[in-house]
Amino acid sequence: MFKVSLSLIKKCGPPWWCAVRSAAWLVVAIAATAAAQTLPPPLASENQFREDFSSASLASSSLQADLPELVERVEETGYISEWVKVQWRPGDPIYLYLTLPRNNPKPPVVIYLYEYPYETDVYRDSDWCERVTASGYAAAGFVPALTGHRYHDRPMKEWFVSELQESLASSAHDVQMVLNYLQSRGDLDMDRVGIFGAGAGATIALMAASVDSRIKVIDLLNPWGDWPVWMAHSKLIPEEERPNYVKAEFLSKVAAFDPIAVLPKLSKPRIRLIQTDDASGVTPLEAKAHMEAARPAAAESHHFQSEKEFENSMSTVGGELAWLKNQLRPQTRSAATGTGKATVSTSNR
Numbered sequence: 001m002f003k004v005s006l007s008l009i010k011k012c013g014p015p016w017w018c019a020v021r022s023a024a025w026l027v028v029a030i031a032a033t034a035a036a037q038t039l040p041p042p043l044a045s046e047n048q049f050r051e052d053f054s055s056a057s058l059a060s061s062s063l064q065a066d067l068p069e070l071v072e073r074v075e076e077t078g079y080i081s082e083w084v085k086v087q088w089r090p091g092d093p094i095y096l097y098l099t100l101p102r103n104n105p106k107p108p109v110v111i112y113l114y115e116y117p118y119e120t121d122v123y124r125d126s127d128w129c130e131r132v133t134a135s136g137y138a139a140a141g142f143v144p145a146l147t148g149h150r151y152h153d154r155p156m157k158e159w160f161v162s163e164l165q166e167s168l169a170s171s172a173h174d175v176q177m178v179l180n181y182l183q184s185r186g187d188l189d190m191d192r193v194g195i196f197g198a199g200a201g202a203t204i205a206l207m208a209a210s211v212d213s214r215i216k217v218i219d220l221l222n223p224w225g226d227w228p229v230w231m232a233h234s235k236l237i238p239e240e241e242r243p244n245y246v247k248a249e250f251l252s253k254v255a256a257f258d259p260i261a262v263l264p265k266l267s268k269p270r271i272r273l274i275q276t277d278d279a280s281g282v283t284p285l286e287a288k289a290h291m292e293a294a295r296p297a298a299a300e301s302h303h304f305q306s307e308k309e310f311e312n313s314m315s316t317v318g319g320e321l322a323w324l325k326n327q328l329r330p331q332t333r334s335a336a337t338g339t340g341k342a343t344v345s346t347s348n349r
Contacts, residue, residue, distance in 0.1 A: 051173065080099070084098060086178070086181055092150060101136045105187070106189050107188060108188075113195070113205055114141075140178060145171045172207040179214050192330070198221040206223065206259050206266070222278070224282070226260050226287035230283060
């Protein structure tokens with residue numbers, strides 16, 4: 001996370017220049033007023049727009065999707081990549097990247113949400129596209145709210161964490177709206193939908209899965225959570241801002257979105273929780289321990305001392321995406337319904 005603070009100093013020059021500048025601003029103001037009077041009225045969809053940031057569900061919001069716009073389509077030997085602009089919120093176009101395998105006419109699909117403040121570059125990387133579509137899977141990815149191209153028209157003091165309720169809720173809404181779009185295409189197997197989330201993306205993935213039954217599998221890497229502990233100790237937060245985030249009023253707004261509250265309620269989606277003791281300190285070790293304890297009994301849990309240990313472990317089982325893809329295989333899905341606790345909980349310490 002980077003934070004930029006700007007100090008704006010207003011200075012006035014000699015009196016004659018002040019008069020000229022004031023006259024110029026008056027002309028601009030009059031022109032702007034005249035232009036505003038001739039602007040067309042807002043679209044009906046904008047007048048009807050309402051979004052409830054207190055709930056992860058879309059039920060209490062009124063998001064209406066505009067027609068999607070295909071910005072770019074690239075056909076490679078092993079996959080097809082589409083860059084689609086979607087929008088259901090005034091002033092917030094979302095760049096959705098959809099990667100389709102060539103060897104499967106109706107593939108299962110996985111939504112990928114990465115750590116704040118990831119950009120969209122990863123979704124256009126050829127190596128990434130080949131890995132996510134291997135074995136006939138589709139991939140969809142976008143950046144969460146107040147991230148990358150979606151951060152604009154805001155005071156610099158407002159960022160993902162300072163507006164955490166909005167950031168998480170609107171992004172969980174986005175996942176559901178993206179699923180609506182994917183379902184409308186007709187070329188994806190919407191009975192086999194998974195989601196991979198890292199960091200803040202993992203928290204958003206949990207929230208979306210808790211209110212949308214189309215998500216059958218959740219793969220979580222280092223989710224943010226346990227808000228009282230996270231806000232008090234996360235190294236992501238500038239020290240001068242921390243007092244604002246440990247207040248009861250702030251914490252109460254995001255309490256329902258805490259993985260500690262959400263995880264125990266998830267019974268149907270298959271879940272894997274991976275946590276690493278990385279040096280970044282974004283999520284404190286105490287918070288990670290609390291989230292591990294809150295997971296459902298049937299969820300897999302793996303804890304690694306470092307990201308390197310995690311990478312080495314994943315390389316022995318076919319890569320970090322192998323588990324998620326295997327869970328979406330038809331035979332695995334049907335077999336899972338007939339077994340009790342067929343999951344593994346490990347701790348690589």
